[in-house]
Amino acid sequence: MFQELKTSVLPAVRLLLVLSVLTGVLYPLLVTGIAQGVFPSQREGSLIERDGRIVGSTLIGQPFSDPKYFWSRPSATGPMPDNAAASSGSNQGPLNPALAEAVQGRIDALREADPDNKAPIPVDLVTASGSGLDPHISPAAAQWQAGRVARARGLEAARVAQLVTEYTEGRQLGLLGEPRVNVLLLNLALDALK
Amino acid sequence: MSNAWMQFGLYALVLTLLAWPLGRHMAQVFEGNVPVFMRWLRPLERGIYRLGGVSEDENMSWQRYALACLLFNFLGLLVVYALARLQAVLPLNPAAMVGTTPDLAFNTAISFATNTNWQAYGGETTMSYLTQMLGLGVQNFLSAAVGISVLIALLRGFILRESRGIGNFWVDAVRSTVYVLMPLSILLAVTLVGQGVVQTFAPYHETQLVQPVEISQPKLGADGQPMTDASGAPVTEQVTVTTQTIAVGPAASQVAIKQLGTNGGGFFNVNSAHPLENPTPLSNFLELLAILLIPAALCFTAGMMLKDGRQGRALFASMAVVFVALLAVCFTAEQAGNPLFAKMGLDVQASDVQAGGNMEGKETRFGIANSTLWATATTAASNGSVNAMHDSFTPLGGLVPMWLMQLGEVIFGGAGSGLYGMIVFALVAVFVAGLMIGRTPEYLGKKIEAFEMKMVAIAVLVPCITVLAGTAIAVVLDVGRAGVANPGAHGFSEILYAVSSAGNNNGSAFAGLSANTPFYNTLLGFAMLLSRYWLIVPVLAIAGSLAAKQRVPETAGTLPTHTPLFVVLLVGTVIIVGALSFLPALALGPIVEHLQMWAAR
Numbered sequence: 001m002f003q004e005l006k007t008s009v010l011p012a013v014r015l016l017l018v019l020s021v022l023t024g025v026l027y028p029l030l031v032t033g034i035a036q037g038v039f040p041s042q043r044e045g046s047l048i049e050r051d052g053r054i055v056g057s058t059l060i061g062q063p064f065s066d067p068k069y070f071w072s073r074p075s076a077t078g079p080m081p082d083n084a085a086a087s088s089g090s091n092q093g094p095l096n097p098a099l100a101e102a103v104q105g106r107i108d109a110l111r112e113a114d115p116d117n118k119a120p121i122p123v124d125l126v127t128a129s130g131s132g133l134d135p136h137i138s139p140a141a142a143q144w145q146a147g148r149v150a151r152a153r154g155l156e157a158a159r160v161a162q163l164v165t166e167y168t169e170g171r172q173l174g175l176l177g178e179p180r181v182n183v184l185l186l187n188l189a190l191d192a193l194k
Numbered sequence: 195m196s197n198a199w200m201q202f203g204l205y206a207l208v209l210t211l212l213a214w215p216l217g218r219h220m221a222q223v224f225e226g227n228v229p230v231f232m233r234w235l236r237p238l239e240r241g242i243y244r245l246g247g248v249s250e251d252e253n254m255s256w257q258r259y260a261l262a263c264l265l266f267n268f269l270g271l272l273v274v275y276a277l278a279r280l281q282a283v284l285p286l287n288p289a290a291m292v293g294t295t296p297d298l299a300f301n302t303a304i305s306f307a308t309n310t311n312w313q314a315y316g317g318e319t320t321m322s323y324l325t326q327m328l329g330l331g332v333q334n335f336l337s338a339a340v341g342i343s344v345l346i347a348l349l350r351g352f353i354l355r356e357s358r359g360i361g362n363f364w365v366d367a368v369r370s371t372v373y374v375l376m377p378l379s380i381l382l383a384v385t386l387v388g389q390g391v392v393q394t395f396a397p398y399h400e401t402q403l404v405q406p407v408e409i410s411q412p413k414l415g416a417d418g419q420p421m422t423d424a425s426g427a428p429v430t431e432q433v434t435v436t437t438q439t440i441a442v443g444p445a446a447s448q449v450a451i452k453q454l455g456t457n458g459g460g461f462f463n464v465n466s467a468h469p470l471e472n473p474t475p476l477s478n479f480l481e482l483l484a485i486l487l488i489p490a491a492l493c494f495t496a497g498m499m500l501k502d503g504r505q506g507r508a509l510f511a512s513m514a515v516v517f518v519a520l521l522a523v524c525f526t527a528e529q530a531g532n533p534l535f536a537k538m539g540l541d542v543q544a545s546d547v548q549a550g551g552n553m554e555g556k557e558t559r560f561g562i563a564n565s566t567l568w569a570t571a572t573t574a575a576s577n578g579s580v581n582a583m584h585d586s587f588t589p590l591g592g593l594v595p596m597w598l599m600q601l602g603e604v605i606f607g608g609a610g611s612g613l614y615g616m617i618v619f620a621l622v623a624v625f626v627a628g629l630m631i632g633r634t635p636e637y638l639g640k641k642i643e644a645f646e647m648k649m650v651a652i653a654v655l656v657p658c659i660t661v662l663a664g665t666a667i668a669v670v671l672d673v674g675r676a677g678v679a680n681p682g683a684h685g686f687s688e689i690l691y692a693v694s695s696a697g698n699n700n701g702s703a704f705a706g707l708s709a710n711t712p713f714y715n716t717l718l719g720f721a722m723l724l725s726r727y728w729l730i731v732p733v734l735a736i737a738g739s740l741a742a743k744q745r746v747p748e749t750a751g752t753l754p755t756h757t758p759l760f761v762v763l764l765v766g767t768v769i770i771v772g773a774l775s776f777l778p779a780l781a782l783g784p785i786v787e788h789l790q791m792w793a794a795r
Contacts, residue, residue, distance in 0.1 A: 004258055005265075012265040015246035015364060016273070016336075019371060022242070024332035028447040031380060032395070035387040035446065043393045045442050045470060047401070054401045059390050059469040060440055063407045073558065080409045085398060085439040086319050087464040089555045089583035091706030093684035094532045095791055099554065099586075107538060120541040123531070127554040130467035130565075130582045136558035138548035140541065175200060177475020178549050178561035187404060 048188070055188070060084045061135040062184050067113045068152035069190070070137070070145050072183045073124060074106055077132035090128040103127065114148040136180035139168045153190065163189055198525065198563035205479070205567060206514075209486055216374075216487065217494025217506070223373045224346045224366065225499065232373055239372050246364065253359030256738025259347055260731050262363040263340055267307045267727075270333055274303035277329035278321070287322035288397035289441070294320060301715035306330050308726035309337035309457060309608055311578055311701040312718060314710040316463030318441035323395060330459055331448050335379075338455030338488070339370035341610030344730050345492060348614050349499050351740035352638040360737045374488070375455060382484055383450035389480075390473035393446040398439050406436040445471055453484035456608040458578030458701045466568070466581040467557055478564055478581060485568075485577045489606035492613045500638055504756035509616055512764045516605045517574050520594045525566040527590035528552050533792060555586030566591065573598040576608035578701025585680070585688065585704040589788035592704070593780060596691050599700045601772040602657055608699060614733050616764075618653045620755065621646060621736075623767040627753050636752060639745045646739060649732035656728040658775045661697035664721050665690050665779065673713040679706030683790065687783035694776075696721040 035043040046058045056062055061072045063081040075081035076090035092099035106126040111117075122140040142164045150160040167186040170179050222229050228236060243250050254262065277284070278299040282292050294302070298314055305312045306329070315321065321330070343366035350360050387393050412420040413431040421429040445461040449471055452459055459465075466472035472481055490510065497506020531542045531552040544550035549561030556565045565582035572579050573595035584592055598605060604615040621635075621642055628635030628642075635642040668674030668689045678685035691704040696718035703709070709718065746752075754760065 004261060008258070008262050008265050011246050011248045011364060012262065012269055015242070015248065015368070016266060016269050018242050018245045019336060019368070020273070020328060020332045023335040023371065023376070023451075024328040027335075027376060027379065028327050028331065028393075028444050031383040031387070031447040031450075032393050032444060034380075034384050035393045038384065039387045042390050043387050043446070044396065045392050045394070045399060045440055046390050046473075047399065054399065055404060056401050056438065057399075057440055057470075059473050060438070061469075062403055062405070062438060064405050065407070066405055069405060079411050080407055080435045082438065085441045086316060087441075087462050087468050088316070089464060089467070089586065089705065091583055091585040091679055091704070092554065093585060093680035093682075093687075093706070093787075094534070094552065094554070094588050095682060095684060095787060095794070096680045100534055100538075103535070103538060103540075107540075120539055122548050123535055123540045123542045123550060124548060124553040124558055126540065127535075127552075127556075130555045130557050130580075131464045131469060133464075133469055134557050134559075135469055138558055140545070140548035143547070171197070172475040175197070175204065176479050177559050177564060179547060180558045184404065191404070 048184075050188070056184050058182065058185060059135055061129075061133050064183065064187065067148050069187045070142060070149060070183050071125070073129040073134045073137055074102070074126065075132040076128040082133055084133055087131045087133055089130045089132060114145075117144070117147060119144060135182050135184060137183055139164070139179050139181055142168070142181040142186070149190070155193070201563050202521065202567060205482060209483055209490055212483065212487060213490040214494055216491035218498055220374055220491060220495040221498035223369050224495070228373060232377070235372055239368060242368050242372070243364070248364045250362070250365055252362050254362055255358055256347070256360050256734045259360055259363045260734045263344065263730065263734075264727065266336070266367070267340060270336055271303045271307040274306055274329040274333060275299045277325045278302055281322040281325045284322065284324050286324035286327070286395065289322070291320060291322045297712040297715035298710055301719045304719045304722050305701065306333035306457070306459060307337055308699055308722045309341055309455070309576065309611065310696060310699040310722045310726070311452070311457040311459030312696050312703070312722065313459055313701070314715055317460055318443070318462045323443050326448060326461060327444055331451065334448065334451040334455050334457040334459065335371055335375050336367070338375060338451075338457065338609040339367040341608050342370040342374070342488070342492070343367045343610065344733055345610035345614045348617060348733055348737045349496055351737035352500060352640055354741040355745055356743070357741040360734070360741050375451065378454050379447070379450040382454065382480060383446045385480060386449060386477055387446045389477035390470070391446040391449055391477065392442040392470045393444055394442050395444060396442060398441050401438050401440060403436055403438050406434050408432055408434055442470065449481070450484070452579060453481045453577065454488060456485065456489060456575045456577045458572060460579060464583070465579045467583065472581055475559055475564065478560055478568070482568055482571055485571045485575050485579070486606050488609045489575050489612040492610065496613060502756070505638060508756045508761055509613065509620070512761045513605045513616065515761065515765055516601075516768070517570065520598060521567060521570040524570050524591050524594035525563065527588045528566050529562045530588070532588060533794070552586070552588050552591070555583030557582065569595045570598065572702055573700055574605040574607070576603040576611060576698065576700045578695065580702055583705060584691070584702060585706045589784040589791060592687065592691070593784035595702065596687070596694055596784065597772065597776065597780065599694045599698045600661065600776045601768055602654070603698045603700060604768060611699065611729070615653070615729065618650050618733065619768050619771075620764055621650045622654065622771070623760070623764045624753060624755065625650070626767065627763060633751055636746055637755060639748070640740045640743050641746055646736050649736045653729050653732045654771060657698050657725045660721050660724050661694050662775070662779065664693040664697055664717055668693060668717060671713070673711065677708040677711060677714055679708065683783055683787040687787065690779055690783050692718065693721060697725050699726050
């Protein structure tokens with residue numbers, strides 16, 4: 001038995017070392033190298049530059065609360081919403097009273113910002129996303145907000161609705177995932193209108 | 195609704211179409227006939243043996259195979275522990291992470307060495323790039339290679355006759371890595387970067403928010419501690435936040451192998467719900483494929499190595515039947531949603547402009563269909579990565595992933611470990627059938643006798659006992675109950691889910707549970723060790739015992755194990771063991787919560 005152990009330890013140590021170099025150093029470096037060659041912007045996080053400064057990432061949501069902007073999905077990250085340095089969901093169970101309270105609070109805030117809109121609110125607009133960084137809302141949630149945004153900006157409703165349509169992505173390859181609207185890109189486009 | 199089923203159908207189709215050729219590829223690799231298009235990797239393989247000082251030709255007894263496997267895992271575990279503890283003074287740490295606590299390092303090292311990848315920490319707030327790459331990433335490869343090797347050794351038990359050995363652990367592990375895991379990972383990683391997964395060594399990005407946000411946070415005193423007012427309540431102050439810090443890192447390389455190796459440990463805290471870990475529906479589709487690809491392909495590998503493809507197809511069919519049935523339950527429950535939301539007057543109807551249903555904890559781009567497909571796949575396989583927060587699923591939607599883990603991770607299961615677990619259940623099935631007709635049971639041409647059945651009993655019972663006893667310990671102790679985040683039955687579900695996950699080497703979580711405590715790190719650490727190695731060692735013992743036997747010729751009295759009847763028998767065995775063991779516990783958690791939820795309507 002002792003002999004068995006002795007003849008197994010050394011190969012185990014040496015192979016762990018060799019395979020660590022292969023899978024823990026060479027492999028990530030190779031992937032990084034190829035990525036740099038083929039997808040240089042994606043590999044850094046798909047950052048958006050405007051006038052020489054970085055205003056965010058197309059893949060990372062930002063919080064909005066001004067009526068003139070489309071609002072993102074609620075975010076459960078702390079201490080601030082959409083904290084991309086510490087992603088998190090709410091992890092509230094379906095019967096947790098804190099969930100009901102949070103959802104009601106969000107409904108109230110949306111209603112207060114747009115008292116005349118009596119349409120039912122799409123569920124994704126008042127439920128926290130899984131990552132806390134969801135860059136998208138559903139097209140339904142965007143349409144629900146379009147009237148408010150148009151009024152706050154003094155724009156024609158049709159103009160804003162057209163912009164929403166323009167920024168609506170369908171299912172990928174016509175089939176995969178869900179239709180969605182990128183909130184940050186849509187808001188940047190709104191700001192660029194005038 | 196119909197779109198969801200089209201996506202499910204496409205997934206099943208592409209998975210099967212890819213699993214077949216990959217299965218054949220792996221059969222060739224492990225039989226020693228490396229396919230021509232990969233022969234240029236032979237020098238690399240030989241070089242690894244030379245540097246490792248091992249002989250390619252050694253045929254190991256099952257004891258020696260097991261010893262090599264355990265030693266290799268133990269050493270890897272030490273490396274991860276050391277990296278996590280020492281990361282503060284090691285390079286590649288731009289976010290200045292401090293060394294982890296001993297209990298977290300213990301838990302994490304076991305977790306990654308056992309292919310569980312339970313994460314009591316959040317990646318972007320705890321681990322340096324070096325720890326992720328050289329510790330966690332390496333174990334992602336090696337723990338998967340170990341699982342595949344053990345399966346191949348078990349298959350050899352059925353194939354070999356009167357043999358003292360069951361193959362060479364080093365060769366099996368190296369071939370898994372060089373010819374299967376690495377090429378697939380490189381391909382997947384680069385494709386994922388194209389979709390937007392980050393792969394960089396740069397520090398975290400600092401960006402400007404378009405609209406600054408007001409938050410209230412605890413005011414800190416001069417001593418750095420939160421201040422309290424005269425009545426002891428914390429004092430808060432209003433702060434305007436104008437920037438966003440975006441965590442990045444070498445994620446794509448890690449995400450690829452985390453999925454392919456059925457590891458599941460996320461680079462970021464929220465795993466594949468994170469837009470930089472899983473940015474698009476296409477990246478989601480590819481990652482989903484990667485979760486089940488190798489476990490599914492190994493069914494075909496088994497059929498080819500046994501020179502009886504029907505056996506592999508029967509195993510595949512048994513897994514697929516359970517998978518589809520439970521996916522339907524999970525999807526229906528989540529799309530029906532939380533009755534509370536409908537009561538509040540929200541629009542929860544699925545349509546062409548929204549996913550509807552229970553969107554708490556889910557991402558817009560994935561909706562209900564892809565979140566439930568993922569939840570089912572990741573717990574059917576012992577993957578454990580998530581793209582939605584299972585803790586916020588409806589009770590029945592959450593029951594499905596929990597029960598899939600409790601079934602013993604045999605519905606596709608882990609890379610290698612899923613199929614060797616399923617073969618263990620097949621031995622139970624032929625044993626039960628043998629009792630009914632009064633014949634010595636046989637499987638794949640080998641007699642199943644007392645020694646094998648004792649080992650089977652250990653392999654089936656250890657995970658069940660670990661889960662139930664571990665949950666019992668956690669709920670009777672204050673330190674266990676203290677971790678719970680949600681009140682009522684859901685809190686019990688959080689504990690049961692965590693121990694089921696660790697006790698079956700899955701790694702997914704009802705993430706509300708505060709698991710980064712000395713109590714949970716230790717309890718779950720031991721649960722992961724028990725269930726991994728108390729399966730591997732008995733399985734290798736079965737392999738050794740079977741390899742030493744002569745083949746029994748097939749006669750009219752042999753129970754065919756490739757027929758639909760046997761599929762029913764096998765599925766029945768898995769379901770009955772899983773139901774008998776866990777229904778009472780599930781009744782206290784998700785089932786009672788389900789009744790409460792619909793009664794409250």
